[in-house]
Amino acid sequence: MSQERIFVSGPWVTEREVEYVAEAARTAWLDKAGEFNARFEKAFAGYIGSAHAASLPSCTAGLHLSLAALGVGPGDEVIVPDLTWIASAAPISYVGATPVFADVDRSTWCLDAASFEACITPRTKAVIPVDLYGGMPDYDAVLAVAEKHNIPVIEDAAEALGSSWRGLRAGKLGRIGVYSFHGSKTMTTGEGGMLVTDDDEVFKRVQFLRDHGRIPGDVSFVNAEVAFKYKMSALQAAFGLAQVERIEELVAKKRQIFAWYAERLTGLPGVSLNAEPAGLLNSYWMVTVVLDPALARSTGLDKARLMALFKAQNIDTRPFFSPLSSIPAYAGTPEAQKARARNKTAYAIGPYGLNLPCGMTLTEAQADRVCAAFKQFLNSNPGA
Numbered sequence: 001m002s003q004e005r006i007f008v009s010g011p012w013v014t015e016r017e018v019e020y021v022a023e024a025a026r027t028a029w030l031d032k033a034g035e036f037n038a039r040f041e042k043a044f045a046g047y048i049g050s051a052h053a054a055s056l057p058s059c060t061a062g063l064h065l066s067l068a069a070l071g072v073g074p075g076d077e078v079i080v081p082d083l084t085w086i087a088s089a090a091p092i093s094y095v096g097a098t099p100v101f102a103d104v105d106r107s108t109w110c111l112d113a114a115s116f117e118a119c120i121t122p123r124t125k126a127v128i129p130v131d132l133y134g135g136m137p138d139y140d141a142v143l144a145v146a147e148k149h150n151i152p153v154i155e156d157a158a159e160a161l162g163s164s165w166r167g168l169r170a171g172k173l174g175r176i177g178v179y180s181f182h183g184s185k186t187m188t189t190g191e192g193g194m195l196v197t198d199d200d201e202v203f204k205r206v207q208f209l210r211d212h213g214r215i216p217g218d219v220s221f222v223n224a225e226v227a228f229k230y231k232m233s234a235l236q237a238a239f240g241l242a243q244v245e246r247i248e249e250l251v252a253k254k255r256q257i258f259a260w261y262a263e264r265l266t267g268l269p270g271v272s273l274n275a276e277p278a279g280l281l282n283s284y285w286m287v288t289v290v291l292d293p294a295l296a297r298s299t300g301l302d303k304a305r306l307m308a309l310f311k312a313q314n315i316d317t318r319p320f321f322s323p324l325s326s327i328p329a330y331a332g333t334p335e336a337q338k339a340r341a342r343n344k345t346a347y348a349i350g351p352y353g354l355n356l357p358c359g360m361t362l363t364e365a366q367a368d369r370v371c372a373a374f375k376q377f378l379n380s381n382p383g384a
């Protein structure tokens with residue numbers, strides 16, 4: 001009999017979520033339609049410590065609105081790390097601007113400040129640092145470069161709710177921060193997102209742009225601009241409110257899961273785990289292993305081979321993101337060509353990394369099974 005399947009991610013849902021959604025289904029209509037959204041936004045902003053929060057259908061929508069609110073458009077460039085999910089870059093393309101792919105740091109896997117600075121041109125209108133897998137870049141260095149060149153920072157904290165840098169919550173480091181509540185995330189609403197900012201003007205513009213160019217409360221049905229429809233439903237907001245009320249225990253569980261893996265995998269030669277350098281509190285959205293390229297080559301264990309080996313043991317994993325400059329969606333662009341020549345670190349990580357199972361209800365016994373399998377793969381494919 002095959003062993004029980006271990007999923008790579010998955011939510012932690014309690015009666016509180018179910019009750020709030022049922023209440024929303026019964027009551028959140030007409031004059032009460034916005035109540036759960038308002039409660040969710042207030043609770044979320046309180047947790048982050050931000051002045052404003054806007055609940056959205058996705059984090060991708062949040063990035064699109066951020067760029068639109070900052071007036072980024074055709075002819076502009078926006079710097080984004082090469083190693084991230086396409087959602088960090090696609091909204092740059094939506095507004096007609098050009099994504100410029102900067103290299104990442106070897107240990108944080110996030111934006112490298114020196115590469116960011118080297119990518120700046122007179123056309124640079126924003127930077128989108130990404131808090132990858134719950135980690136964060138060296139924000140002392142990244143923000144110093146942004147300030148020096150007067151470049152607005154849109155923090156893509158899709159994967160890092162609950163992390164913090166020197167006591168500031170992920171999403172609070174830039175002018176705007178955005179989060180994802182996709183079903184795989186630490187906190188979920190099925191699909192969904194949030195945008196936070198302390199900037200009153202930006203928030204006003206976001207509120208206007210996310211409802212087809214209407215000021216909140218406007219009932220004239222006369223629109224000043226062509227804009228977007230990016231609003232979260234009350235049913236999702238009710239779910240999200242229950243989750244954010246439990247955020248401390250959700251993040252604690254993620255850190256517990258990482259600790260189980262770290263106990264078993266730390267110190268394996270040629271294998272790196274998620275970093276938690278001084279100043280960072282990592283919420284470890286995805287427990288991730290990266291093989292040193294030399295080890296991967298000598299053992300033949302790149303991410304595809306490792307995924308297949310795990311799958312044969314009924315263990316789901318995910319590949320580390322591929323550099324955006326390598327994937328068909330962007331590979332043909334002039335910027336991607338430059339990035340492939342420049343971003344040595346992104347290309348030394350992307351092919352050799354794997355996200356291990358770390359769903360919210362994972363048990364220590366399951367983590368133990370994953371680690372035992374991983375060690376067996378390494379031992380049975382020793383370096384040449």
Ligand SMILES: Cc1ncc(COP(=O)(O)O)c(C=O)c1O
Binds near residue numbers: 061087180181
């Ligand atoms: C780094 C990053 N940015 C943006 C997003 C987009 O989030 P969503 O799927 O909510 O649009 C994701 C989604 O997983 C992500 O991982």
